[in-house]
Amino acid sequence: MISNILSLLIWVPILSGIILYFYNRNEKILNIYNVLINFFVLALSIYLLINFKQDVEAFQFIEKYNWINTLNIQYFLGVDGISTLLIILNTIIFFIVSIYNLNLKIDKRNQYYASFLIANGLTIGVFSSLDAILFYIFFEALLIPMFLIIGIWGGANRIYASIKFFIYTFFGSVLLLISFLYINSKISSFDINYLYDANFTLVEQEWLFIAMAIAFAIKIPMFPFHTWLPDAHVQAPTSGSVVLAAILLKVGAYGFIRYVLPVVPIGAMSLDIYFIILSLIAIAYVGLIAITQNDMKKLIAYSSISHMGFVTLGFFIIFQLFEKTSNVDDLIISLSGSLYQIISHGFVSASLFICVGSIYDRYKTKKISDLSGLLNQMPVYSWFFLFFALANCGLPGTSSFVGELLIIISSFKANFIYAFISSSTLIISAFYSLWLVKRVIYGEIKIDLDKNIDANNLEKLILFTLALIIIILGIYPDFIMNFMNTSLRHISETIIFKL
Amino acid sequence: MELLLLFIPLLLLTSSLIVGLSSNNLGKISAGILSSTLVFVALIFSSIILFNIYKHEDQILYENFYNWISISSLEIGIGYLIDKFSAVMLFVVLLISFVVHVYSISYMSEEKDFKRFFSYIALFTFSMILLVMSNNLIQLFIGWEGVGLVSYLLIGFFYKKESAIKANLKAFLINRIGDMFFILGIAMIYALFDSFDYRTIFININKVDFENLDSYFGLSYLDLSCLFLFIGAMAKSAQIPLHVWLPDSMEGPTPISALIHAATMVTAGIFMVGRLSPLFELTDFTNSFILIIGSSTALFMGLIAIYENDIKRVIAYSTISQLGYMVAALGISAYTVSFFHLFTHAFFKALLFLCAGSIIMSLHHNQDITKMGGLRSKLPVTYICFLIGTLSIIGFPLTSGFFSKDLILEVMLDNNSTISFVSYNMLLIGALVTVIYSLRLLFIVFHGDFRGGKLSSIKEQSMIILLPLILLAIFSLFSGYLIKTFVDMPIYFYGLKDIHYEGMLPFISHGILSPASIALITGFFAAKILYKDERKFKMLNSAITIKLKSFIQTKYKFDELFIYSSNKTKKISSLLASKFDIGLIDGFIVNGLPKKINKLSQILKSLSSGYLYHYAFLFVFSIVVIFGIILARIL
């Protein structure tokens, strides 16, 4: 049993990243070092997964030190099922990205790697911190490497995108800080357990809810706070997009489940209808917008927003479910759906972005109208692309189906209209995903590069791994459900208890 | 038994994966043989199961072999429910699949993507079996989507053809419209019973207090849920108005049209309604809705077939029309009758398609019937098989179609209600139409003179093509004699439907003397005069008939409707994206606010002049203000 495993998970990549930032000599050593560190972190997280006890309700692998006594801030780490899974998602994605990056031709390679390593550590910090301010610090610090990744290695309009990204999310997070400080001023603690025990009046809860929800809604992003995401994705380098879609958006969702719903359930309950409406708009309206995007990355970005709409829908219908059935199981099912959607979308969007990135590397364009008939020239890529596109529209057998199914059936229990609008994603997502496939993959070739540009072995490995994960998650969801179950029950019971 | 059941899907999945992912070492022919063998083994297994089911009366196999999801109270498994109903369906699916596998070895041998094709059809069969075996709604839905996916892939098999990739997108999207409602229906059922398992649902069906449930849009809860489920079936089984994808799906390879778009996948909707008969039985509005949709599909889609010139499209419209018969039968709760027609239809329609494939191959991929004719002499085997298929579909006495179609018409007539009487008449006219278009096809293709150049180069295909035809022809001829089995077939938890059937001979004699025979005879002569003898009638050139003809040839504008709505969606999408998302949210609020702030700061900047006396004045002025406020507060 490794003690302080969470600290290791957080600090090993961060410190190695800092070292890497100032090391700029041998490219080969750089590559190996980067992959090794990422692999080490992955292995460590798998160790965490193996040693995690599924049926224990409390947080595990706890590390608790007094960090700043005077301000009640602790260095308090620990994981439950939800965070363990998200950490695994995180380490897998970063490992894949580190391998993908081997193929890139970029300058300042060491700094590129360093930014990713630091982002890796910080994300693990976000998912494992149980002290609100510690969480906030990781949450906010995470912006810096992402800002640099988009800004330095991004596309033509990268500055606009990165600044928008940074300021928009910073705007949200200061509201979060205000809420945490307010809570602290009432209960003199940032400890998650005290937060769960705290009781506030309705008005307090409403305001706290609004502030925190806006913060996380920007991060997820929910409609109408979503406009930074397409820009960020379009401008970010491929690996940046992957991390952004697969990890960063999840941080917002994680915030909801960890810091909003169980802490201020009454406030959430009294305002849930607005957030349900926003989620439904995200699902239908943003999906609709995705259809006619001409930039592949933008299309996938909008589809991400639409999919994250499911996540938030799953979060916010629980109160109506509780009112209707007062059965804790229904809450758990809905929340499970959301979390499953989070994890599944992490892999699916990552895969799609990797595919798009590789197409861009070869054809130097992301415009759909410039491309056609890739199947003729890069069949392996195209088949994978098709597969991921199908996964994106929630085909059974792939991971995305599970989450959407659970949320649709739960949302019907809450209200007919919710289910009706949310299930429209079946049509809309198929429309944008497969119309994209039709225009890009199928048909006659438009730009003939006249050389063998299909996936090399490394890329095949990456795509195959991702496809395998998506399928495994699609046919064996219980693996993840078992992990989450106890934790979700705990959270649901906390919510119900406070209602 | 249970093990065999488990093996059937596994065999097919293995086949699909091996063939699909294997390297170039595995040759085309050996891949074809391998997957055909695997399907054959599965077919054997399914016949053993079928045999067993019929040997032990009332035996029902019901088990979960895999727990897909279990979250506290929610349990979704993958399992099987095999009663007579699904055992027969299983057998039919595997049989047609096997036949098509064998047929395809020859038919597709020229194709570069031969192995991909085999992988697809194996995957299709797998999904279909998952659907048929399922013992819960989710597994049904998984199979449901799975067959839709493979259909999508296969229609777009020739991915360079613009028409093919348009058709497959259309097919998938329209199926998705159905799926959306289907999943809503599932959600409604789940909300009611808290389970997806058929057994739990059916057991609890009597405990539900239907009176006190919410109603939506004036429909009762159950009506609406079944309506939604049926809309799903409408898309899959190509009922008006969601049928538009099926004619276009003929862009796929012909064996696929036989397997997917005639015999199996499109009947999934029929199967589903039959499977859920205990629920549908209780509905009121939905049943009438089903009846109306079914009978109008049967009639109006048949009419289109009369004017089609693409051989596959004629058969496609005939498929839609025949599916209409089945759906109509569902509408009066004659589930097994409908299933019987499904059963016979599977054979003769697969036969017709495969014959068409054989013709198309012989004519070097010409599908236009106006360029055919007089093929009888050159393709004798195909001709005979096609003739058998045609006789069967028009319900010529003693062929399989005769039994199933007449049974539908009879139960329809027995059902004493206005709607069913109207439907009966529509179906009867539909029968006439069926005769006309089927015989038209037969006459134009096989009789008369060849209109496509030189006839001499055309010759019969190899035995690999012909054997399946013969096999299916035999089934088409004789499967109708199993009528008793279907009349007496119990459906899980639904039991038997009391159908007026007095035995084979009375049924035959009654059938021959029924109005259907009149339709048959009239149709025969009409077709013979019009298409064999090619006589011209003045009446046919009158304004009304021409108008009618052109109206039918527009296919009732359903295609245009979907194209219109899809274009509209795109237009709305780009409008929303540019005006609302980029314009309002991004431009006005997200970027607009910073711009406002920036402007404000520019104004402020221009205000500070840099003159010392201004600074001093502001200094003093601020002090005065501060003191002013404080004095005001103190005094």
Next chain:
Amino acid sequence: MITMTHYLVFSLLLFCISIAGIFINRKNILLLLMSIELMLLSVNTNFIVFSHFSNDITGQVFVFFILAVAAAESAIGLAIIVALYRVKNSIEINLINKLKG
């Protein structure tokens, strides 16, 4: 009888006049220096008044310090004006606005 208040009001007025002199005067920088002197003198008046009426000598000590500092300030002010004149060839205040915004 002249009371303390009279003195205080007088010094306040003096202070106000001197401040007004700073921002009303838009031409001559030397007038600025004079205003500043006047300002400090009004403070001195205050100290002396308080010192006198409370019989406490420290106030007057303060005045000496202020006077000394005022002298130093004038000196430095003049030095700056000289430096300014060297580069600008002018000591008009309304020409000094290169730094702004």
Next chain:
Amino acid sequence: MIIQNTITSLFHFMPEIILSISSMVILLIGTLEFLKKYVFQLTILSILLASSFSYMVYPETALSLFNASIVKNDITEFFKYICYFIFLIQVLISRKYLNIRKLDSGEFYSLLIFALIGCLIIISADNLIVLFLGIELSSLSLYSLIALDKSNSLSSEAAIKYFVLSIIASAIMLFGFSYLYGLTNSLSISEIIVFSNTNEISNLYLFSYILIFIGVAFKFAVAPFHMWLPDVYEGSPLPVTNFISSIPKIAFFVLAYKFLDGNNIMQIDNFHNIFLFLGIFSVIVGNLYALAQKKIMRLIAYSGVANSGFIFLALYAAIEYNFSVSAFYVASYSFATVSLISLVTYISSKKYNLVYIKDFKGLSASLGFISVLFMVTLLSTAGIPLTVGFYAKYLVIDSLISKDLILVATLVILMTVVGLYYYLRIIWFMFFEPGINSLVNRGDKLSVLILSFIPAIIIMVFLFPEPIFKYIFNILT
């Protein structure tokens, strides 16, 4: 007795005395041709000497020297150390800059040390006369320092502006002093505070306090008394700006602390609301002005205005005499701004005048490490986590919230979001824009080492803030 007292006092006042003597010596040898080149070393030496002496005579208990006109206690010593440290860095960094511009004369260093002494005296003064002398000593030195670059017309313009406005502020403060004197008959600050606790607070007392704090607000450049700051920052030589930006602020913070700590006037609404409103106004105005700036020094100046607003908000929050928040803010801000200006100074000393923000374009390509340091410092000024600036803002917001001023807290923190934009603009110019080739020469290692001191502290204190917090909370509450 008196003599002995005086001797003790002189002993404890040794650091300031050392500095005074050395500054005069420097002035002297600055005029001697053959010793001229040692003025820099002598300056460094005197600072080191003074600070180590200051350590040697560190008082175990609070001391009152020269008839209670000078006090020495933990607080004064703490801030003095900060001043020494900052001053040392400033001097070390300025050498090259001055050298190139031919400003590294004896009088420069001498005046700079005088300004420092003035600030040190402000910190430890307990008597209004001494306080006034301290203020004037530092101000007078700064007037001349700003105008030191005689070839630069902006320099004299800045000087004249600062000169006039600063004297007005001093006079206003003095006016306040005079009323306080008249009211309490005492020039001792501690007695003035005792007076407030024993008598009811009269309007005159209130007015005189307001007058004094208008002076303080001027020195902090809190809006609307901020006009001089950007002009002075822009006009004066960078080392002088560097000094003005930090050490006087620390000194005036201690002054404010001395006037407010334990004083009942803090409980009066009319008084403490001035801090609140000036603070809010300053945060808004500073950030908005900074947004429109094109020149780096003006930008830093306006960001200083915004930060001073935060200091005032922190002072507002100190109603219960908890000055640790504001103290921490002042210290953190001073460090960050010194680091910023030192970095600008360093880059400007390479014959490359860093005036406009667009001059930062592509800096990371030629000066990679320096850019990182710059980024860390900027983030600290903006209050992003991983830097100590986060805690500074955090504490202010926290104390506002604990006063139930949630809307105010939200408003000012949203203004920092606005402010973030201009900090990010510099970062993006440095890192995201293509490079300029004129900066290829690598800097000298020593300067880089010195420059990395403060960013290192910024990050280290972020990671392990507890000792600092404990210490500050301990001495200030």
